[in-house]
Amino acid sequence: MQYFSSTWWLCRKVRRTTDRRPFVQAARILSAPPDDEARDEVLRAFGEWRDRDFQDRVLYGLREACRTGEQERHRPVPDLPHSVTRFLLTDDRIKEYFGHAEPKFGTGHRDLAEWLIDAALHSTDAEARSDLAGLLSETAHPDLLGRLDKAVWEALENEKHGHPSKVRLWDDGVPTDLTRIILANPNFPLPPTERQRSGQAVYAPEAIVAVLKDRLDKLADYLTPQLSYAVVSGLLEAVKFPAPADFVERSRQALRNLPPGIAREQVVQAALHNQPEAIAAAADAGYAPxxxxxxxxxxxxxxxxxxxxxxxxxxxxxxxxxxxxxxxxxxxxxxxxxxxxxxxxxxxxxxxLPPPDPSAQTDRPHGAVGSWPTSWVSGSW
Incomplete structure (x- = not known):
């Protein structure tokens, strides 16, 4: 009688069922201590990569199996081993999945983009991070680019507030994986979105990306009435980041070369409120109210x-x-x-100033006006 391993039976379920649970169980084998035979069995089953529904179940299994107990902005932090990233990138499986229409159910393009980028920034396996960095450094897919842009915004918030997070632009002045991805991807800085142009989104991390990539010529794209305040505020924060000297100098240069209009007035207002960098920029550039x-x-x-x-x-x-x-x-x-x-x-x-006029005071007489939890006036709450 031929003996079949538990992994073989599990993969048999994967091939025959629409239930997602066997996919999660099989995906956990890929993250478990090395068992080459079991891992290869799972990869063969997953590698059939048949229709869209099968692909979605594979991705669901991987996302559930590779999550950690940590969170980043209320998202579960993934930790992908090299075997998983190699599987995803082999035969352009990820590109194929993004090539499908957005599904009504299951793993959407934005969900997948968020998961991949979180994995690229948090995974402990250096080879896995390198695999995903290679994908993200050349991607032109709008969902991946949009999620990278959001990661930059999160990194700027972390730099500004000193949050303990791996999502940063520098680590002791050294570019992080996110920064290296942004520097390598030729599609950055991104143009303003429709939401930004219409004033629905009033943040502009792309302006800081333009400074990061030494593309100060691109700043004019973001100096709209809706975004100028965000751009100037971002630049005034950027000069205080623990960043390389050339980035800080470009940020200062950008503040001193703003075109006439709202952006200059924002620097003037910041200077009037005693912000040292704004005072220096206004003085050097000759800005006036x-x-x-x-x-x-x-x-x-x-x-x-x-x-x-x-x-x-x-x-x-x-x-x-x-x-x-x-x-x-x-x-x-x-x-x-x-x-x-x-x-x-x-x-x-x-x-x-003249002394206050006592007769102008309109203090009302003090008295009991009810007690908690009753109304502060009278009667019941």
């Missing part, structure tokens, strides 16, 4: 004293400006002007 009346105050607030003293040698113009436009704190630049005077040891040009 859109309101001409605020130009002198801008020089004062940003402490460009050579230019300010040349424009207002005796301080009379600034005093007159403050008397007219900086009397209250709310809705004026009074706080910023006083801060600049304090930092620089100059006289405060703002007029003294």
């Amino acid at each position: 859109a309101e001409e009346r605020d130009a002198l105050a801008f020089l004062y607030i940003t402490r460009q004293w050579d230019r300010y003293d040349a424009a207002d040698p005796d301080g009379s113009r600034m005093t007159a400006y403050c008397a007219k436009y900086a009397r209250p704190y709310v809705g004026t630049y009074r706080h910023q002007i006083e801060l600049a005077a304090q930092i620089s040891g100059r006289p405060n040009p703002c007029p003294k």
